[in-house]
Amino acid sequence: xxxxxxLRVAARDAQTLQVGMGPGxxxxxxxxxxxxxxxxxxxxxxxxxxxxETAALAALDRTRAEEIIRSLSSVLFxxxxxxxxxxxxxxx
Numbered sequence: 001x002x003x004x005x006x007l008r009v010a011a012r013d014a015q016t017l018q019v020g021m022g023p024g025x026x027x028x029x030x031x032x033x034x035x036x037x038x039x040x041x042x043x044x045x046x047x048x049x050x051x052x053e054t055a056a057l058a059a060l061d062r063t064r065a066e067e068i069i070r071s072l073s074s075v076l077f078x079x080x081x082x083x084x085x086x087x088x089x090x091x092x
Contacts, residue, residue, distance in 0.1 A: 001042060001045070001046050001047070001051060001069070001076050001077070001078065002042060002043070002044070002045035002046070002076065002077060002078075003019070003039070003042050003043045003072060003075050003076060004075045004076075004077060005043070007019055007020045007021075007025075007075055008020065008021050009039070009043060012027065015029065015030055015031050015032070016028065016029045016030075016031065017031060017036070017039060019072065019075055020075065024074075026074075028068075028071055028072075034058050034059045034060040034064075035058075035060065035064065035068060037057075037058040037059070037060070038054065038055060038058035038060045038065055038068055039068065039072075041054050041057060041058060042054070042068075042069075042072065042076070051065060051069065052065070
């Protein structure tokens with residue numbers, strides 16, 4: 001599982017992240033240090049089945065990890081899926 005690398009993730013303050021800068025962007029507030037570590041790991045990619053292990057690496061309980069994943073669901077994808085865009089000529 002991975003946060004779409006095409007989206008910016010910006011810290012607004014010590015407990016707040018903004019995901020995406022355009023009209024589809026959203027803000028996550030009230031994050032702890034463990035939450036921020038978990039989100040950082042999601043930015044790098046965790047492998048779909050590795051979410052409980054990733055939560056443990058971030059010292060985050062599974063319930064909280066699932067809440068964060070639900071909040072980020074619109075920007076997450078399976079990191080086993082290769083990111084490939086067709087070239088300009090491929091679109092014709």
